[in-house]
Amino acid sequence: MNRLNNIAIIGGGITGMAAAYYAKQAGAHVTMYESSDRIGGKIKTVYRDGFVLECGPDGYMARKPTLTELITELGLDDDLVRSMTGTSYIYVRNQLRQMPAGSVMGIPTKFWPMVKTDLFTWRGKLRAGMDLVLPRVYTGTDISLDTFFRTRLGSEVVEAMIEPLLSGIYNGTLDDMSIESTFPQFITIEQKTRSLILGMKALTPPVQAGVKPREAGKFLSLQQGLGVLIEALRPSIDRLYTETKVASVRAHEVTLADGTTESFDSIILATSPNALGPILGLQEAEKLSELKRTSSITVLAAFDEKEVAALDGTGYVIAKAEGNALTACSWMHKKWPHMAPKHKALLRVYIGSEYVPDLLAKSDETIAGFALRELRKIQHVGTPIFTKVERHIDTMPQYEVGHKQYVRAFEERLSTLDGVEACGAILHGVGLPDCVDSAKQAVARVMAGQAVSV
Incomplete structure (x- = not known):
């Protein structure tokens, strides 16, 4: 039986709460430190x-x-x-206009809806059609979403449809966003089929003749x-400290802002990105804290x-x-x-x-x-x-160009710190399922490391 099961979790957002659940399921005693007056984070x-x-x-x-x-x-x-x-709408040229049928994340997959739409001029439509013959844009080096989509589909499609749809996910601009870290699936599609339009069309299920798809x-x-999810996860925490700031984390040791120090078998960092650098004191963590x-x-x-x-x-x-x-x-x-x-x-x-x-x-x-x-x-x-x-x-x-490399450098450096793992939206995805998946993997690594130590 694994005796090393005293785990500290820094951060009480959805990532930290999910980590608490998975750690408790694995038999751990869970202590959580949250700097604000409530758990749940963005939820x-x-x-x-x-x-x-x-x-x-x-x-x-x-x-x-x-x-x-x-x-x-x-x-x-x-x-x-x-x-x-x-019906999906985009407000453009002072009017709410319907999204062309068959558009997937702003990428057209059907010919006639694209021809008939009033979202774009004929010049814009013809420029988007160039995607069918253009060479691959991604050549193995990270580029921005703006560069990728503007090169493939042209400015009108980007500005009227793709930018409004995609930039809201990260609350940023396509100029900054890394295609490798935000939408790597488009790289895969382009590498397989060269054309985004043909690639997305191939992924769209065929419609049976005479049957309107539901x-x-x-x-x-x-x-x-979603607040009930947080409350359902709360019992996984054995000791919860809110309004408690963590000053530093070292191997098996947590030091609070008031100077109190406590030892743990393992520590999971599920804190906000801006706290990673100050808490760990590592150059690679500082880089993540400095990111936009x-x-x-x-x-x-x-x-x-x-x-x-x-x-x-x-x-x-x-x-x-x-x-x-x-x-x-x-x-x-x-x-x-x-x-x-x-x-x-x-x-x-x-x-x-x-x-x-x-x-x-x-x-x-x-x-x-x-x-x-x-x-x-x-x-x-x-x-x-x-x-x-x-x-x-x-x-x-913001997952800016080069983000994947910054995360890789951080995770490699963190692996040298015994008993400390990290998870959260700064690493591999900002959506709720991404955060939960990140927490689950962090706990799995912790428990695997503890089993080796016994």
């Missing part, structure tokens, strides 16, 4: 007037199984709900809100349903060229019907990162008023029942 569910308000992520990609497996193990699978679907929502969430991170502000606004223009679909993204301060608007009551009472509407708007620095210190009322004014430039909304403003400060790591 935060608020209940008000019958609304379920997700102040952070509202769901996760269904195709990534690790989080669904965890939810099932916790006995919450009966609470799982799948997102609704509908589109399934691509996201999953929990009926009671962005802040964001979201505004949730509840309405009587009649106060919101009735549109099919679950929301829209906004092309940057429109000059609107918002990047997207989700009709949460249509995407997730459980989030709003009957005859009510719930909208969530995302403020563009370039506007965020000036707004962070403003009052909630000022921010909400600003967001509503920008929203009304696009669609009709009346007076909200209430609004909820949520600030996420320096929370989103």
